[in-house]
Amino acid sequence: MGNLIYLYGLTPTTEMEKRALPSITGFDGKSSLYTLPIGETTAIVCELSEEEYNAKNIENKVNNDMEWLQEKAFHHHETITSLHQQYTFIPLKFCTIYEDPENLQATISASEEQLSQSFKTLHANEEWTLKIYCKEQKLRDAIKKSHPALEKKKEEIAKLPRGRQFFEKKKMDSIVDKQLEQEKDLFGEILHEELKSIATNYTVKKNWDKDMTGLKEDMVWNSAYLVAKEKVEVFKDKILTFEEQQADTTWRIEATGPWPAYHFSDFSQGEEKQYANNS
Known part of the structure; x- marks a missing residue:
């Protein structure tokens, strides 16, 4: 089985070129966050094992393991908050997961104009x-x-x-x-x-x-x-x-x-479906 892509959020590529991504541990507690530049937008992500973090397993954890859910939700919130403090940042919902980089790239490329406008709005507000x-x-x-x-x-x-x-x-x-x-x-x-x-x-x-x-x-x-x-x-x-x-x-x-602008990013609101929504 391959690896999934956990998406924390999006930032303008120009900002990422000026300020390097800090060292942050990923969702699984082992991997590190990294960037995927896609035109004028850069996705901040980490890799997850598909065997461990497929949709069925995550749904089971969310419904039956409160300790796991609290730990992971806290990690997501803290990571989003840290990134928001450094970049113009569109946050994604908890457990927004893509099957592979190609699926993520297709989604972002299709939303290029919308994302550009969101970055402008969030930069000033x-x-x-x-x-x-x-x-x-x-x-x-x-x-x-x-x-x-x-x-x-x-x-x-x-x-x-x-x-x-x-x-x-x-x-x-x-x-x-x-x-x-x-x-x-x-x-x-x-x-x-x-x-x-x-x-x-x-x-x-x-x-x-x-x-x-x-x-x-x-x-x-x-x-x-x-x-x-x-x-x-x-x-x-x-x-x-x-x-x-x-x-x-x-x-x-x-x-x-x-x-972080959870409530006023069109892309963030459009990605509300959670728990491996593209796997």
């Missing part, structure tokens, strides 16, 4: 992410104390027989639940409206659950922005000002970057 977390119980308590409809409902319930009070209190809980979801959505949307006017591009993503974040607070907003380098300080200041205006420990705003 940075990717930043925004995540907002909420202490739900604290927000729930605040709603119970201040919501006008609840105050009126409390007065009505106090005048009812005990048997009726139980059911009416359930209705009151429903009002709280509805208001809670509205306020969680609204908080993120208000800040997002300000940030998207600064950004070159943006995307709103699905919130992560607590199993993914490992946090006690609920994630209530998750978005990414492509920001022109000259506007990054304005972008960060806008978030800081918004945070200071809240003066409230119910919310936690987490803005981080710059990150």
Whole structure:
């Protein structure tokens, strides 16, 4: 059996000619990263044994070996981050694997114009992410104390027989639940409206659950922005000002970057199919 090609990402060939690839260990922990120049684009790759890293084996590892998955995902992330810090870099998804160099070359050659435009965009911009977390119980308590409809409902319930009070209190809980979801959505949307006017591009993503974040607070907003380098300080200041205006420990705003541009590279998004997608 031959070797597969693990693709980490792509960079302009002109940049690679000016700055040599650093010594980085490959996905299997034994090989080293190397470059494949393909016209104006250079692919940064490593070789993998087809016997060990074919699609069936990787799928089995991903589904059944959490320790392996965490180790390899960490390696991929750290490698991508390191390369992003040195080059204008289009990152590829975890386990983007090609059967051989010819397949990879054909894919890149067919996307030459698209890649050229992506490099220009990424060279002038940075990717930043925004995540907002909420202490739900604290927000729930605040709603119970201040919501006008609840105050009126409390007065009505106090005048009812005990048997009726139980059911009416359930209705009151429903009002709280509805208001809670509205306020969680609204908080993120208000800040997002300000940030998207600064950004070159943006995307709103699905919130992560607590199993993914490992946090006690609920994630209530998750978005990414492509920001022109000259506007990054304005972008960060806008978030800081918004945070200071809240003066409230119910919310936690987490803005981080710059990150490898996973969300704003057409080629990267087009290669989302993972686990030996070309073998």
